[in-house]
Amino acid sequence: xxxxxxxxxxxxxxxxxxxxxxxxxxxxxxxxxxxxxxxxxxxxxxxxxxxxxxxxxxxxxxxxxxxxxxxxxxxxxxxxxxxxxxxxxxxxxxxxxxxxxxxxxxxxxxxxxxxxxxxxxxxxxxxxxxxxxxxxxxxxxxxxxxxxxxxxxxxxxxxxxxxxxxxxxxxxxxxxxxxxxxxxxxxxxxxxxxxxxxxxxxxxxxxxxxxxxxxxxxxxxxxxxxxxxxxxxxxxxxxxxxxxxxxxxxxxxxxxxxxxxxxxxxxxxxxxxxxxxxxxxxxxxxxx
Amino acid sequence: xxxxxxxxxxxxxxxxxxxxxxxxxxxxxxxxxxxxxxxxxxxxxxxxxxxxxxxxxxxxxxxxxxxxxxxxxxxxxxxxxxxxxxxxxxxxxxxxxxxxxxxxxxxxxxxxxxxxxxxxxxxxxxxxxxxxxxxxxxxxxxxxxxxxxxxxxxxx
Numbered sequence: 512x513x514x515x516x517x518x519x520x521x522x523x524x525x526x527x528x529x530x531x532x533x534x535x536x537x538x539x540x541x542x543x544x545x546x547x548x549x550x551x552x553x554x555x556x557x558x559x560x561x562x563x564x565x566x567x568x569x570x571x572x573x574x575x576x577x578x579x580x581x582x583x584x585x586x587x588x589x590x591x592x593x594x595x596x597x598x599x600x601x602x603x604x605x606x607x608x609x610x611x612x613x614x615x616x617x618x619x620x621x622x623x624x625x626x627x628x629x630x631x632x633x634x635x636x637x638x639x640x641x642x643x644x645x646x647x648x649x650x651x652x653x654x655x656x657x658x659x660x661x662x663x664x665x666x667x668x669x670x671x672x673x674x675x676x677x678x679x680x681x682x683x684x685x686x687x688x689x690x691x692x693x694x695x696x697x698x699x700x701x702x703x704x705x706x707x708x709x710x711x712x713x714x715x716x717x718x719x720x721x722x723x724x725x726x727x728x729x730x731x732x733x734x735x736x737x738x739x740x741x742x743x744x745x746x747x748x749x750x751x752x753x754x755x756x757x758x759x760x761x762x763x764x765x766x767x768x769x770x771x772x773x774x775x776x777x778x779x780x781x782x783x784x785x786x787x788x789x790x791x792x793x794x795x796x797x798x799x
Numbered sequence: 800x801x802x803x804x805x806x807x808x809x810x811x812x813x814x815x816x817x818x819x820x821x822x823x824x825x826x827x828x829x830x831x832x833x834x835x836x837x838x839x840x841x842x843x844x845x846x847x848x849x850x851x852x853x854x855x856x857x858x859x860x861x862x863x864x865x866x867x868x869x870x871x872x873x874x875x876x877x878x879x880x881x882x883x884x885x886x887x888x889x890x891x892x893x894x895x896x897x898x899x900x901x902x903x904x905x906x907x908x909x910x911x912x913x914x915x916x917x918x919x920x921x922x923x924x925x926x927x928x929x930x931x932x933x934x935x936x937x938x939x940x941x942x943x944x945x946x947x948x949x950x951x952x953x954x955x
Contacts, residue, residue, distance in 0.1 A: 515821065543864060614848055618863060
């Protein structure tokens with residue numbers, strides 16, 4: 512492994528300055544469970560890792576009146592161990608309690624999961640269906656990117672040299688909102704999704720006012736499916752859910768690999784879309 | 800040339816103050832810089848849990864942490880688990896239940912299981928299996944390990 516410096520930044524400005532100093536030969540470090548492994552495997556030749564998890568903004572975990580702020584370095588356990596956050600965001604709990612094992616969840620967070628930009632990232636679809644906005648800081652100031660636009664290819668994201676993800680913001684769930692994430696894996700834990708689906712719904716009585724469905728591990732990036740739009744204005748019936756599930760399967764463009772065939776993955780997307788929509792609707796009804 | 804950095808931390812209850820190259824993992828720091836070879840390397844990529852240590856009250860894979868990152872932190876390793884002359888109840892029940900063969904995964908299992916019982920003294924079998932999913936054992940299968948944890952929980 513190429514020897515690199517370790518820079519502990521304690522403010523956004525310090526992190527930007529450190530990233531600017533090393534240019535493309537630096538990367539931000541949060542939980543480290545992906546970046547250290549990849550640095551060791553020779554994915555990049557780095558001169559510095561800039562530790563961003565000692566910055567107040569990247570550690571924020573705050574339920575506001577209209578929005579929820581989730582710092583990019585907040586580890587998974589903080590999401591599911593915070594009773595108020597867990598009660599408001601059971602869909603985020605689904606993802607945070609599924610990424611790696613307990614050891615990984617002590618360090619890794621949903622922000623790093625997003626930045627790692629794996630097509631199979633278990634947190635990314637959930638961020639997408641919560642209408643998450645990502646706040647990115649860099650040498651030219653800050654900018655905002657929607658979670659569904661964040662990943663641009665396998666391991667590729669909109670984060671440019673000198674930039675890093677500071678925090679994610681999502682609207683506070685209103686009455687009648689529910690979300691859920693499920694994946695298919697041969698093992699129960701410590702596995703990579705063969706396919707995954709995150710769904711959210713906003714209900715008004717039995718009518719789905721709006722819905723979002725996002726797919727994992729069935730394309731070069733997580734995919735925001737058209738299935739959610741199909742459900743808008745429709746009743747929450749088995750028939751409408753089934754139509755949405757078919758649309759989600761049609762949006763999947765998987766490859767066949769050691770984890771599963773393209774055909775199996777397309778089938779799984781349909782099953783998981785139905786299940787997560789049903790669970791999201793159930794949660795939406797409880798949230799009344 | 801990358802210079803070593805100074806790290807001050809609390810390790811198994813004692814203050815430590817040492818120099819380490821900034822790109823070296825906590826696992827290699829413990830083993831090579833601090834001479835604590837109880838923590839084992841398995842996969843070195845965050846899958847197997849053999850290198851599990853307790854960092855500020857949470858279990859982590861020490862291969863996925865830099866030694867430089869622990870500045871100001873508290874770390875507990877397998878070397879700090881037994882009291883002088885007296886094994887920790889989990890160490891005792893692992894022996895009694897023969898919950899190890901080659902022993903490479905054992906320090907990681909013990910540190911992980913201790914963190915669970917410290918937090919939840921009477922976990923269900925399902926909870927134990929879920930909690931230990933990040934620790935792989937290629938010799939015993941998991942039943943003996945789970946039984947040893949259950950026995951330690953009963954003794955508490």
